[in-house]
Amino acid sequence: MDNQDKKRLQIVDAATKRFTHFGMAKTTMAEIAKDLSISKASLYYYFPDKMHLVMAVTEKLVSSIFDALNQKIFKLQTLEESIYFLLELKLKFTIDHYNLLEMILGTFSETPPELEELARKSHQEEINIISKLLQQADQRGEIKASDPDELAEIFSNAMTGMRFSVLKDGRRIILPSKSKFDEMVKKQKKLAKLIIKGLKQA
Template identity: 30%
Template sequence: MSETRKEEIVEAALKRFSHFGIQKTTMNEIADDLRITKANLYYYYADKSTLLGDCVKSVMDEMSTREYEIIQANEGGLLGTLFSLFELHNNYSKDYYMLSLYEKVEIIRELSMQCMVQEFDQRNIKNLRILFERAIETKELVLIDLEMATYAFHEIIKGLSMFHRISDIITGIPNIDNTEKILVSQKRAARFILEGKLISKQS
């Protein structure tokens, strides 16, 4: 099976899903965009849910690479790196906002999709742990319980995202302006949570 052809299909599907949403996108339209037959498309992807899974995985893999680069750069220390990660996620949310509303779609109930969502959560937790551990080792941060702090921070940041997007998920009507509200809230929360825990480098 041609991986190049699958990548082309995923790219075309992402454009459709991102612009029109998952429910309003048909396999016929994706085939037309690629100028291939529907039979040819179904040879690679038997149904839309399988294609959607590869689309989500493609975005997650690309984001993971960018996250690694930001974490390695460590620009601005802990808070600066966290803000850069928030901004990265915000940019992806803007680019794929219609795709990010997949929670309302029945497809999300499939086990494979749930596993990917859980994998994304676990990766975020792992990244946070790496950042907090490094900040502790470099005497930038003081934490009593690393594991508790990591999970609590993750839950709060994720909860803020859901808080600003819940109406979109329920109604299915996207409001991309919510992405900026999420970013502002996450930065404000991070400052508040870490206040008193960050050690000043000024002598």
């Protein structure tokens, strides 16, 4: 990581702390620059406005969950255990960062293209992870998966479809309540168990 990347990361970390403690509306670029003992001009060199900084904070949050997933998920022993871990980690991530996520999504009256693209990439990354899990399970003889990429897309879309009506309202992404998230994960686990049972019998 070069010096520019390090500085950019420092700015994102400082902004995340500010946004979490004081809210986005009450946080100014000048305050973030002051926290880092840099000039506003230096801050604007990396981020031309607060919206670009908000997107960078969001990207880092999303990246952190995939880092945590990749550290453990492929070491688990069964497909069901791995899928449950994925769903539980996403739930924990959402609960841990609920206030910040709520502020981020509340910043936009409509979902910006950059956030939609980030959501698309995240969904594809999840599909890739599930595909690898299916391949591992097939190699262990746990299931039969002749086309793991296609199965992974179906699997992920089924999980997404279960929460779609709660998470989406027109073009604006909405966070459901924490209790709703817990309810969705329980239903997703039941659906995942049914899908895995079917793959074992294929």
